[in-house]
Amino acid sequence: MLAACGQTTSTDNSGASQESSNENASDALAITDPQVPDIDLSAYDISQSKLGTVNSDGLREITAIADLTPHSELLEYVEPALEAAGLKVVLVATAADATTLEKTQNGEIDFNFYAHWPYVNDQNETNGFTIVNAGDIHVEPIRAYSDKYTSADEIQDGDVVAIPNDATNEYRALKILEDQGLITLDDSTDSTLSATVDSIVSYEKQIEIVELDSAQIIPTKDDFDFFITNTNKALEAGITSNVLFSESGENNPFANIIAVAQGNENDPAILAVVAALRSDAVKKFIEEKYNGAVIPAE
Known part of the structure; x- marks a missing residue:
């Protein structure tokens, strides 16, 4: 050992x-x-x-x-x-x-x-x-989880999502929201691998994004319609929430x-x-x- x-x-x-x-x-x-x-x-x-x-x-x-x-x-x-x-x-x-x-x-x-x-x-x-x-x-791969929904198609206007607030993981969270067609980010974020909510140029779905310290996301997950976190956090916490969508591992x-x-x-x-x-x-x-x-x- x-x-x-x-x-x-x-x-x-x-x-x-x-x-x-x-x-x-x-x-x-x-x-x-x-x-x-x-x-x-x-x-x-x-x-x-x-x-x-x-x-x-x-x-x-x-x-x-x-x-x-x-x-x-x-x-x-x-x-x-x-x-x-x-x-x-x-x-x-x-x-x-x-x-x-x-x-x-x-x-x-x-x-x-x-x-x-x-x-x-x-x-x-x-x-x-x-x-x-x-x-x-x-x-x-960073993932979106929910205890309320079983599919990303169920996400509605007015839903609240928690995302990590550090520079690199916030970019990753916002990027998978963009990949799902929920928001659009400024083009410059892909070259810097860094983004915040201020980098959002449009909302295709009127969701509210809450930036949190990563350690607080899983303990407060019941306060949100869905949440985005690193898979190692989910594995360590043993959560059974539904996976709505995930970052790709290819060329990551x-x-x-x-x-x-x-x-x-x-x-x-x-x-x-x-x-x-x-x-x-x-x-x-x-x-x-x-x-x-x-x-x-x-």
């Missing part, structure tokens, strides 16, 4: 947080299929890694922060293959928070696995970080990544983690376990 310590806070790709306990994390990390995945990491000489330390079992230990679902679950799945290659990933937290990227930047952890590149790049520019993308792993720029401090992207330990998570075995695991709520990156 991947090690995790302390009480953690769960975030979506935007960095918004909510409380989560280590006990719940352990339950959710349990993989029902004990079969060791068929992943060949023989091309990576972990003994040449400059990261982490070698433990008493002779395994090189590196540290990471990863969100619970699906990130930590995927790391749990590839753990036997990594250990066979001489590598152990120690999760210092099973969820990210606002300090995770700073900890990656200053070397307190060796990698993080919770966010997509547009978010990380935005944080680089805002904070002066130089974190880089070591590899795209999976897409969590919002793949969740293995993020590392600049200069560590070619370290053998990081290359092995990325290779394991991008393996055919993991792609199959994702497709079978998450039923479209998580999609392997291209």
Whole structure:
């Protein structure tokens, strides 16, 4: 079992947080299929890694922060293959928070696995970080859910929808509203991958859009006719709301990544983690376990 310590806070790709306990994390990390995945990491000489330390079992230990679902679950799945290659990933937290990227930047952890590149790049520019993308792993397509409706065709004038209020995920939410023919966005938003309600040039359906902190959307979902959130939030919360429509995974720029401090992207330990998570075995695991709520990156 991947090690995790302390009480953690769960975030979506935007960095918004909510409380989560280590006990719940352990339950959710349990993989029902004990079969060791068929992943060949023989091309990576972990003994040449400059990261982490070698433990008493002779395994090189590196540290990471990863969100619970699906990130930590995927790391749990590839753990036997990594250990066979001489590598152990120690999760210092099973969820990210606002300090995770700073900890990656200053070397307190060796990698993080919770966010997509547009978010990380935005944080680089805002904070002066130089974190880089070591590899795209999976897409969590943002989705519209409802406890009131079973189809997008039922959406009416006057309906109220909650959407995340951080720059990248708000764009994603508004974009799928546009794709459904409910609104039209300014053309410039597609090049910047950023939008707010001020970017709406017309409403084809007279809906009211409420911008909320991502962590508040699911707890307050009963206040809205439908709501838009990241699928990892829906998976972690175990919601059974109807899916009205979803972002496409094809050519999606919002793949969740293995993020590392600049200069560590070619370290053998990081290359092995990325290779394991991008393996055919993991792609199959994702497709079978998450039923479209998580999609392997291209």
